Amino acid sequence: MSSPRKLTPAEEARLAQVRENFQERRRVTESLEGIGTRIGVYSGKGGVGKTTVATNLAVTLAAQNKDVALFDCDIDCPNVTRVLRISKGPVQNGEKLVPPERFGVKVMSMAFFQDNEDEAIVWRGPMIHNAINQFLNSTEWGNPDYMIVDLPPGTSDAPLTVMQTLDLDGFVIVTTPHELAVLDAKRSINMIKKMNLKVLGIVENMSGGVFGTGGGQALAEEMELPFLGVLTMSADYMNSQKPASLESDSVAAEFATISEGLSAQINIGKSID
């Protein structure tokens, strides 16, 4: 039998890269092991209320005595800390970072590592991938029942990278009733389906007033997806020191309906698996 041929430097480098990728994947899988259901809140369109839905959903679940983590993966424009009015960042514990807790939710965000809130962070896919991996590996999440992930808008490499890296269990799609938002939501759903990932349901935000109502429900019917509920356009979301669902009974009731629908979908998914 002939002895194996010596690898060329290029082949050695390639092999080292494959090994590194494999180890990194294993580290991420290990960090995600203790985390229950991972839910991405997403829409292709900007400004439709992803961060609002992600934060209010997280505090709603925490108020139901669930252990909840909120991971702000809008690396370019992290807004979760602003919405939750968090002033303290994570605390170092050996090699790990312990995320701050606010309204019963453990929060991690790129914003904690920005010197200046107005600063623009312009990162490409591989850097986002590395940042997310590093967050995952270095954060002491504990064993949350849910991890809610606030995604950046668009269908470019930023949200795609987050989706692929985090291996999310499913998505909540946010749309307004407006026809253009609905069209973008449809694109987002098709993108998620293309990646063989799951849409848990659709939320219609900013319902009523100038935008009208019903676009989210119609989209859910057309795409044969669960409709989780509406969030009315409301001044309760303005100038608040707290997420609106903790201040307003009507907003709290809307989020209770959405979280119930979401839990039902997650349970259906579990019974099928």
Ligand SMILES: Nc1ncnc2c1ncn2[C@@H]1O[C@H](COP(=O)(O)OP(=O)(O)OP(=O)(O)O)[C@@H](O)[C@H]1O
């Ligand atoms: N139902 C609502 N009624 C009134 N204002 C709302 C409602 N939902 C969200 N808003 C407001 O709309 C603005 C945009 O919401 P938000 O930041 O959650 O959107 P987003 O989809 O996360 O945006 P981006 O794409 O930039 O990440 C915020 O000022 C928020 O307070």
Ligand SMILES: [Mg+2]
């Ligand atoms: Mg946002």
